[in-house]
Amino acid sequence: xxxxxxxxxxxxxxxxxxxxxxxxxxxxxxxxxxxxxxxxxxxxxxxxxxxxxxxxxxxxxxxxxxxxxxxxxxxxxxxxxxxxxxxxxxxxxxxxxxxxxxxxxxxxxxxxxxxxxxxxxxxxxxxxxxxxxxxxxxxxxxxxxxxxxxxxxxxxxxxxxxxxxxxxxxxxxxxxxxxxxxxxxxxxxxxxxxxxxxxxxxxxxxxxxxxxxxxxxxxxxxxxxxxxxxxxxxxxxxxxxxxxxxxxxxxxxxxxxxxxxxxxxxxxxxxxxxxxxxxxxxxxxxxxxxxxxxxxxxxxxxxxxxxxxxxxxxxxxxxxxxxxxxxxxxxxxxxxxxxxxxxxxxxxxxxxxxxxxxxxxxxxxxxxxxxxxxxxxxxxxxxxxxxxxxxxxxxxxxxxxxxxxxxxxxxxxxxxxxxxxxxxxxxxxxxxxxxxxxxxxxxxxxxxxxxxxxxxxxxxxxxxxxxxx
Amino acid sequence: xxxxxxxxxxxxxxxxxxxxxxxxxxxxxxxxxxxxxxxxxxxxxxxxxxxxxxxxxxxxxxxxxxxxxxxxxxxxxxxxxxxxxxxxxxxxxxxxxxxxxxxxxxxxxxxxxxxxxxxxxxxxxxxxxxxxxxxxxxxxxxxxxxxxxxxxxxxxxxxxxxxxxxxxxxxxxxxxxxxxxxxxxxxxxxxxxxxxxxxxxxxxxxxxxxxxxxxxxxxxxxxxxxxxxxxxxxxxxxxxxxxxxxxxxxxxxxxxxxxxxxxxxxxxxxxxxxxxxxxxxxxxxxxxxxxxxxxxxxxxxxxxxxxxxxxxxxxxxxxxxxxxxxxxxxxxxxxxxxxxxxxxxxxxxxxxxxxxxxxxxxxxxxxxxxxxxxxxxxxxxxxxxxxxxxxxxxxxxxxxxxxxxxxxxxxxxxxxxxxxxxxxxxxxxxxxxxxxxxxxxxxxxx
Numbered sequence: 024x025x026x027x028x029x030x031x032x033x034x035x036x037x038x039x040x041x042x043x044x045x046x047x048x049x050x051x052x053x054x055x056x057x058x059x060x061x062x063x064x065x066x067x068x069x070x071x072x073x074x075x076x077x078x079x080x081x082x083x084x085x086x087x088x089x090x091x092x093x094x095x096x097x098x099x100x101x102x103x104x105x106x107x108x109x110x111x112x113x114x115x116x117x118x119x120x121x122x123x124x125x126x127x128x129x130x131x132x133x134x135x136x137x138x139x140x141x142x143x144x145x146x147x148x149x150x151x152x153x154x155x156x157x158x159x160x161x162x163x164x165x166x167x168x169x170x171x172x173x174x175x176x177x178x179x180x181x182x183x184x185x186x187x188x189x190x191x192x193x194x195x196x197x198x199x200x201x202x203x204x205x206x207x208x209x210x211x212x213x214x215x216x217x218x219x220x221x222x223x224x225x226x227x228x229x230x231x232x233x234x235x236x237x238x239x240x241x242x243x244x245x246x247x248x249x250x251x252x253x254x255x256x257x258x259x260x261x262x263x264x265x266x267x268x269x270x271x272x273x274x275x276x277x278x279x280x281x282x283x284x285x286x287x288x289x290x291x292x293x294x295x296x297x298x299x300x301x302x303x304x305x306x307x308x309x310x311x312x313x314x315x316x317x318x319x320x321x322x323x324x325x326x327x328x329x330x331x332x333x334x335x336x337x338x339x340x341x342x343x344x345x346x347x348x349x350x351x352x353x354x355x356x357x358x359x360x361x362x363x364x365x366x367x368x369x370x371x372x373x374x375x376x377x378x379x380x381x382x383x384x385x386x387x388x389x390x391x392x393x394x395x396x397x398x399x400x401x402x403x404x405x406x407x408x409x410x411x412x413x414x415x416x417x418x419x420x421x422x423x424x425x426x427x428x429x430x431x432x433x434x435x436x437x438x439x440x441x442x443x444x445x446x447x448x449x450x451x452x453x454x455x456x457x458x459x460x461x462x463x464x465x466x467x468x469x470x471x472x473x474x475x476x477x478x479x480x481x482x483x484x485x486x487x488x489x490x491x492x
Numbered sequence: 493x494x495x496x497x498x499x500x501x502x503x504x505x506x507x508x509x510x511x512x513x514x515x516x517x518x519x520x521x522x523x524x525x526x527x528x529x530x531x532x533x534x535x536x537x538x539x540x541x542x543x544x545x546x547x548x549x550x551x552x553x554x555x556x557x558x559x560x561x562x563x564x565x566x567x568x569x570x571x572x573x574x575x576x577x578x579x580x581x582x583x584x585x586x587x588x589x590x591x592x593x594x595x596x597x598x599x600x601x602x603x604x605x606x607x608x609x610x611x612x613x614x615x616x617x618x619x620x621x622x623x624x625x626x627x628x629x630x631x632x633x634x635x636x637x638x639x640x641x642x643x644x645x646x647x648x649x650x651x652x653x654x655x656x657x658x659x660x661x662x663x664x665x666x667x668x669x670x671x672x673x674x675x676x677x678x679x680x681x682x683x684x685x686x687x688x689x690x691x692x693x694x695x696x697x698x699x700x701x702x703x704x705x706x707x708x709x710x711x712x713x714x715x716x717x718x719x720x721x722x723x724x725x726x727x728x729x730x731x732x733x734x735x736x737x738x739x740x741x742x743x744x745x746x747x748x749x750x751x752x753x754x755x756x757x758x759x760x761x762x763x764x765x766x767x768x769x770x771x772x773x774x775x776x777x778x779x780x781x782x783x784x785x786x787x788x789x790x791x792x793x794x795x796x797x798x799x800x801x802x803x804x805x806x807x808x809x810x811x812x813x814x815x816x817x818x819x820x821x822x823x824x825x826x827x828x829x830x831x832x833x834x835x836x837x838x839x840x841x842x843x844x845x846x847x848x849x850x851x852x853x854x855x856x857x858x859x860x861x862x863x864x865x866x867x868x869x870x871x872x873x874x875x876x877x878x879x880x881x882x883x884x885x886x887x888x889x890x891x892x893x894x895x896x897x898x899x900x901x902x903x904x905x906x907x908x909x910x911x912x913x914x915x916x917x918x919x920x921x922x923x924x925x926x927x928x929x930x931x932x933x934x935x936x937x938x
Binding site for chain 2: 042043044045046047048049050051052053054077078079080111118119120121122123125126127128129131146148174175178179181182185186188189190191192291292293294296324325326331334335336337338339340341361362363393394397398399400401402403404405407408409
């Protein structure tokens with residue numbers, strides 16, 4: 024009896040266990056990258072439209088070429104201030120009236136600037152599209168730039184600079200930008216002095232000098248069609264005319280000549296924030312995408328070498344990663360990890376060991392490269408759930424002069440990338456490449472250990488100014 | 493944290509809403525069907541083939557409110573352990589999913605824990621296999637080494653997201669002051685270092701057996717899938733997971749403050765900032781909707797009365813925002829404001845009180861209520877902008893009401909907010925003498 028029961032369970036258990044194994048995939052669904060519709064208004068303004076009729080919402084963005092990169096020396100924050108103030112009051116609307124008019128429609132509208140460009144964006148219920156576009160056009164062509172509004176805006180922008188100095192993650196961001204770019208491009212940070220020197224006349228002049236149909240792209244997404252919206256766009260934006268000033272675009276800063284640690288003291292900090300970065304070519308380089316895949320394997324995804332080591336093996340951090348992107352000056356590679364103070368030195372050692380290991384004993388393996396590539400390639404369709412991704416990519420193609428098939432070829436190009444391509448792309452950029460390393464943490468605890476790593480170390484303050492020893 | 497598993501969501505759910513002038517835009521429908529397995533697992537299928545992706549979204553009805561004494565932070569630490577491998581897939585759960593293009597993560601808050609994977613449609617079986625394996629067979633793969641590692645990771649999460657960020661500790665302090673010791677909401681979900689460090693394998697086993705049961709969970713599958721195939725797959729992987737004893741739900745009587753409580757902290761922050769907080773009725777109550785509307789009337793947009801007064805007229809605040817933090821055992825209405833350089837939190841409190849006093853006397857404006865309701869209509873459409881958003885919406889309604897199809901009633905809740913009622917809610921729930929006022933000031937220069 025006992026024996027029989029025992030046999031029975033032997034028969035049953037393996038059967039269950041065999042069933043509980045990772046199942047294979049079903050038949051795959053097909054996916055075609057959606058295409059945008061193109062249009063043009065009578066004043067030459069180019070239009071791109073991506074339809075999506077799931078919800079009665081329409082998004083309209085006017086993207087402008089000018090951004091903070093165009094701020095004159097000493098006037099850092101000018102473009103940002105002009106764009107921030109633009110949507111405060113316009114035409115017949117003072118600040119309160121504008122806010123009320125938008126709320127009655129259920130419309131959201133905002134303007135802002137980044138380093139590489141700026142934009143005016145709006146989300147409207149489909150039923151209120153005409154009225155919403157009317158207000159958007161008023162904000163574009165008749166911003167008031169009042170003294171009262173600027174006084175409030177200026178105080179907030181200066182406070183924002185001060186706030187960044189007390190946040191370790193923001194300090195690390197700012198200091199890395201300074202050490203990478205010096206006094207050029209993204210190294211030119213807003214300061215109390217630069218913001219204090221601005222006035223409404225300068226903000227207004229920036230608006231007039233930089234925003235024009237020829238230097239803009241009009242992007243539409245959501246519950247509409249070109250046939251439906253083109254007449255509305257023509258009505259509200261077709262009459263907009265302006266000549267913009269020519270822009271001087273930035274170039275990549277000279278690369279670092281040796282690896283250095285830049286230490287910023289943050290007494291009593293609960294962690295040390297490590298940030299590493301350097302330029303690595305251009306997005307139009309033939310092997311840019313293989314490099315993206317290599318970076319994904321090394322530090323881009325959760326299961327990357329860097330994260331599996333620093334987080335999942337050592338527990339030094341909640342997350343370690345590296346990323347590669349591009350801007351007007353080229354392709355910027357960065358890596359970061361906030362780590363426990365007492366393991367700052369071993370965490371940085373492990374970080375560098377993983378980064379350097381790729382061109383040493385740890386070349387990229389076939390399976391690892393395939394995983395990193397497939398993670399990016401196979402998750403690509405998810406990005407097209409809403410129009411914003413494709414519209415964003417079209418803006419990048421326009422802003423950064425990328426090839427027109429930048430997105431349509433993505434799937435195919437990614438599919439071809441093998442380990443040797445990724446390895447070569449990584450080695451070509453990162454082998455023995457000097458790195459800028461920023462550490463923001465409690466110097467009383469971490470300085471001595473970092474100095475012992477044999478890497479030259481410079482102490483900086485929170486604004487990246489050298490501290491005399 | 494990009495790519496980070498186990499994110500704690502700081503706030504309880506901000507309820508998903510709707511509202512009044514829906515005559516013009518009909519409320520969206522989310523087609524779904526719901527059924528139950530014999531082990532009690534609730535299953536909700538919501539097909540949407542807009543992209544060839546499918547989301548598996550699994551909610552367990554357990555949060556940090558359900559932790560035992562001396563184990564704060566455990567519900568969230570346990571969530572991390574769910575990514576560390578199970579009996580039939582003893583590897584990091586990110587591994588199999590990321591290599592096929594899948595997204596995976598989870599969140600824990602005061603009330604509940606959720607897990608989700610977005611995968612290319614053909615990998616639905618993989619996602620269901622993985623979720624079922626850690627629901628039924630997590631413990632055979634659990635080790636001290638894995639637990640020790642994730643304790644370090646979670647303690648670093650606490651440092652990164654709370655301690656090493658200006659005002660990052662505010663939520664922790666606010667809960668401690670609003671809820672008495674012993675109340676399920678007294679300690680923030682992230683927990684305390686010493687408690688996280690003390691967690692043992694026995695704690696993992698006890699939590700698994702008590703809470704991680706098919707009869708204490710609901711599964712939404714949303715996106716591009718064939719319902720017949722999905723049903724067969726759910727049956728294949730989940731039916732063998734044994735049910736457990738119905739867990740006794742953690743309860744707590746509503747908290748009433750006896751008086752105003754003023755607390756002060758000095759931290760590494762750039763500016764003085766103040767929080768005013770009141771206890772208010774629970775998520776999905778009628779008052780909860782009214783307080784949502786009131787928060788918009790106060791601070792949504794430049795014309796909103798409190799924002800306009802503090803930021804533009806008096807220029808004593810850089811920002812001010814009001815919100816109803818909705819939760820299952822009771823909500824909080826919170827107003828927070830940051831001083832402009834040279835001004836103090838005392839000035840902010842006085843100005844906020846003057847606006848509230850005036851509003852109590854004069855009442856709210858009908859026009860302000862109407863525009864707030866329009867904003868909620870839009871916000872609702874925004875919340876269903878992704879398949880994952882829809883999945884969470886269905887699971888949220890199902891968890892709170894037993895019915896995923898609760899949209900129309902939620903809508904009615906907002907539609908019922910009229911001026912007379914809103915004024916009464918304001919006078920009843922936001923008294924000056926029963927609240928916490930929390931000041932966080934910059935530490936004196938060292």
